[in-house]
Amino acid sequence: MKTDSRFKTLIKSTNDVNFTLFGEIVTVPKGTTLAAAILSNFGEASRITETGALRTAFCMMGVCFDCLVEVDGNPNIQSCMVLVHDQMVVKRQIGLRSIGISKDD
């Protein structure tokens, strides 16, 4: 079930980025960190741990690794350390990441 954002946006921007976040198209100001974009749009967990516990961003400065999400197919990305860009596709990090498909360079 969707939980409303726990934050309100006070500074509006005219220079926006559109991308897909947890299956929805969202619009946030250019230069926003992905974690901030998540928190301003969703109140619920952005990550589910290997034991099934719910987590969101916690420290916002790259220390805690609780804000991990999957970005454009790459798992375990610290969302507080990347900036949003157009056409980005972001999914929740559910459980442990997988190896992926083996291909030579």
Add this chain to the structure above:
Amino acid sequence: MTDFDIIIIGAGPAGMSAALTAANGGLDVLLLDEQPHAGGQIYRNVKQNHSKQSWFGKSYSSGINLVDALNHIKITKCFGATVWRVEANKRVLWSQNGESKVSTAVHIVLANGAQERPFPFPGWTLPGVMTIGSAQILMKSSGIFPKDSVLVGSGPLLYLVATQMIEANCPPKALLETQTLRMMINSLIHLPKALLNMKSLIMGFMFIYKIKSAGVPRYKSVSRLEAQSSVNGSIKFLFSHKGIRKSLTTKLLLIHQGVIPSTEISRSVGVDHSWNTSQLAFQPIIDKWGKTNIDGLYIAGDCGGINGSEAAVLYGKIVATKILYETGKINFNLYKKQSFSISFSLFFTNSIRLFLDTLFAVPQETLSPSDETIVCRCEEKTVGEIKLGLNEGITGVRQLKASIRSGMGQCQGRMCDAIVRGIMLNNISQNDINILAPKARSPIKPITLGELSKMKLD
């Protein structure tokens, strides 16, 4: 031949001021920072927010001068640059956009700042619980403000952020403070010296006055903290206050228990560390010039011990002044004159420190929380599991990590080392205590095997 005269890691107050002092003195500087802009956490996005909002106060706006001055011909700036290894031979490995680079210098200055002290209690991992520092970062960097939040904990940042939230018309619902009357009494002995930094004391009183004027309720000496998830994702926060169990329901519980030095880099490169008994944290052993036991490796700002941003600027200056002298860029007289003037300012700035450390002491339940509390957020290990390990006869942090896996996850111990130490101190007989700073290993931030495999080394 090295690539630079100095590599400075961290573009917060200490790193920026070290970079400017060194560059003005004629040294080639590489300034690396993990964030997209200069400023560190304290002046985060100050340039981007310039002339936009006054919510964050004058002290924040003043950071713009340092940021602007970084446009200096002698300073090479790299942002989004994650340092993952520093070597005693002054080689720095850093990653930017998925590619790792090697840079060398004659001197390295670590100015990578601090992190908030982990503040564990049952439920501190739930969605809807974040740190006060993280909320401030969101306010500064994204212009998003907490809705109906409750602030819990202790420390100057609690009052600063509450004030900033009030200024932005998003006041917190309540402040719950772990500070006790005993802490206030204990701090009085350090008050006379603190008066030498009257500016900071007045600023503190202004914050508290604003919070009071805004009608934000303050609960003092709260204890037995516990967060539970409630309806619609809100947090039910339970606490004891004046002997009564109370609760508040909030969308966002913001927690803070002071800050501790970030020592992953200094520990991994082999700098000696000691335990700071008043700040309850490990810090590198440095002299007044920021020199470490490793030749050419210096430390400036809060990663060398918590003294705040104003002191960090001065520490950055003093380290760079020392390096300028050692490289022959300034003569002895100038060096003496400048370092005396900086030390003089530092004396006044730091005169408040012991007062603050005692006034905002870390409560016992944070140092050694109840058994069900998660200690290691990555590996989801609880206090009870740590205690079980200790009961099996473990007496050292390394053995504990190997046995329980606390500190083996993605954050590499950043969120649990401090808690584990507190639990050990409380649960091992004093004869067996010999807790050294845990060894840190590179990469101090994760990098992919692919990125590592593509590195070209000479």
Add this chain to the structure above:
Amino acid sequence: MLNNQSEIAIIGGGVVGLSVAIGLLQSGHKVIVCDGEDSDARASFGNFGLVWGQGKGWNFAPYAKLTVDAIAAWEDFSKNLNDLSGLDVSLDQNGGFEFFTDPDKLNNFISMLEIQKGHAGNRFNYEALSGDELRNQIPGIGSKVVGATFSQLDGHINPLRFLRALRRAVKVLGGQIKSNASVKKITSNKDGGFSLILANGSVTSSEKVILCAGLGAIKLADQLAFKTNIRPERGELLITEKLGDQLPFISSTIRQVDEGGIQIGGTHADVGMDDNETLDIMVDLARHAVEIYPALSNVRVLRAWGALRVMSPDGYPVYAQSEEYPGAYLITCHSGVTLASLHASILSDWIENNVRAPNLEAFNENRF
């Protein structure tokens, strides 16, 4: 009897010392284990968890035989350990690979395995696979891999949980583990038995003493008139973030711990007691992993570290009784995990010197 007096004192609370302790305790002996400082070298924290046969003893037949015995005894040993400690060490003996990117090295290794097979008889076997056969069997193996050898006997455990299980088992069996108990001096008493003087000045007495201190034995061996020169050999390792799916192979250089992280290792350096990780080796290990299984390319390294192997002059185990000080034993080896199943069983017969005692003559010190 004094409080601090034991029948058998074991110096060293790592995998070797604890395994030996379990065997002795199960045979009814009273045992105290002296474990050192947290910061000691502790090879048991850095090992790869392999229960491994390939290559072991190809030029020393007794070791080849000892290894196959140990591998065969592991299943029972792990059950026993699970019963005692309540911990499952995740023994997986479904076979392991040695991968090669250099055809000459592959052929060399195959000839070594042939000799090993000669020593161990039909108890050791292996197959050799070409690169293409291998890629057919395990899709995703990199194109630079020219071939591999595979032995059905090879496998691994979770090495850190194993260490914890050993500690628990020793305690459950009534053994005493003394922490922060660095032995500084060993003296032999006039009326028999030994006194161990610890760093804190306290003294532990015992009838017999077994030196299992890994690299810690360097300083203690000659006090008991042992002549084995033990030396450190640094191996470096990488560990990755945890993965939810299973790596489709085990090799002696790339393996997945059951918690999900992948360990990459297998390097050798003679650098004294320096256990630091080095950039060159980190890069080499990453290249090796990506060459063998390119999908690992986007998996993150969380930590690199160096650990010190415990090596005898010829690299083979030493099981020796002191000629000058009867009742003093030296047990040292670098394959402490693989051999643990034997250390926890037949070594107590050897120490008791009873009718079941194994013949370990080949492993005494006379060979140096």
